[in-house]
Amino acid sequence: MKKILVLFSIVCSGFAFSCKENATVFTLAQEKDLGLQVKTEIESTPAEYPILPRVGNEKAYQYVENIMYSILESKDVNHKKDFDWELTIINKNVLNAFASPGGKLFFYTGFLKYAESEAELAGVMAHEIAHSDRRHSTNTMTKSLGISVLIQIALGKDPGTLGSLVGALAQNGMDLRFSRKHEYEADEYSVRYLNSIRGTKTYDPTAIMDFFDHMKRDSLSTPNGNFEFLRTHPYDDNRKENVNKVWQKLGSPAGQKYTAEYTAFKQLLP
Numbered sequence: 001m002k003k004i005l006v007l008f009s010i011v012c013s014g015f016a017f018s019c020k021e022n023a024t025v026f027t028l029a030q031e032k033d034l035g036l037q038v039k040t041e042i043e044s045t046p047a048e049y050p051i052l053p054r055v056g057n058e059k060a061y062q063y064v065e066n067i068m069y070s071i072l073e074s075k076d077v078n079h080k081k082d083f084d085w086e087l088t089i090i091n092k093n094v095l096n097a098f099a100s101p102g103g104k105l106f107f108y109t110g111f112l113k114y115a116e117s118e119a120e121l122a123g124v125m126a127h128e129i130a131h132s133d134r135r136h137s138t139n140t141m142t143k144s145l146g147i148s149v150l151i152q153i154a155l156g157k158d159p160g161t162l163g164s165l166v167g168a169l170a171q172n173g174m175d176l177r178f179s180r181k182h183e184y185e186a187d188e189y190s191v192r193y194l195n196s197i198r199g200t201k202t203y204d205p206t207a208i209m210d211f212f213d214h215m216k217r218d219s220l221s222t223p224n225g226n227f228e229f230l231r232t233h234p235y236d237d238n239r240k241e242n243v244n245k246v247w248q249k250l251g252s253p254a255g256q257k258y259t260a261e262y263t264a265f266k267q268l269l270p
């Protein structure tokens with residue numbers, strides 16, 4: 001675990017590496033395998049990651065999956081068909097969400113209950129989809145662990161490092177984070193995705209900032225609160241400026257928040 005921590009901190013604080021997809025030599029197929037390994041590891045560690053079962057919670061899953069599928073319809077998503085996109089709910093009071101390589105998304109019930117509108121959830125989900133679709137996670141892992149270790153993990157041949165990697169992904173009390181460049185790009189694509197999906201719902205493309213503002217406000221009034229997402233996604237004015245700039249550049253309409261629908265959804269959660 002320490003090895004990963006050190007390597008991650010070196011990568012995230014020391015190098016301004018490129019976010020471009022070709023910066024990683026990990027193939028899309030390997031990336032899918034890695035996503036599957038992460039999911040299997042989470043499923044086999046129920047004490048740490050108690051998964052909300054699909055049976056008996058079909059409506060809750062359908063609600064969040066509809067949002068995910070709708071975001072994946074965006075023309076700006078590159079790997080809609082390459083990855084097996086899937087959203088898993090972890091039934092734990094943790095204010096966090098994360099994405100693994102290969103299109104696997106994980107949302108804690110603590111996060112889902114904290115968000116205040118469907119648009120907020122869509123904004124954060126779009127941000128997490130961008131981390132996976134833009135291959136930020138793989139890029140960071142390749143540079144920190146090395147391609148050969150990552151391939152062994154994807155092949156299921158290094159369970160020890162896989163466990164540490166999942167812990168790092170889920171940010172279990174560790175100060176690991178994407179580079180700011182990745183964060184700004186994920187914010188940018190959150191706006192782009194929400195702007196370009198015009199299905200039955202039209203989300204406010206800047207809704208991710210509602211979530212950040214909401215969390216920032218609460219973290220000031222409750223300084224000892226467990227705002228994991230804020231710790232891994234530091235709030236700064238540049239973040240807001242970046243989101244607004246992308247939004248204005250795209251000339252997006254304002255969109256909706258869908259607060260009443262979201263309040264009803266939260267009643268479905270345990």
Ligand SMILES: [Zn+2]
Binds near residue numbers: 127183186233
């Ligand atoms: Zn992020």
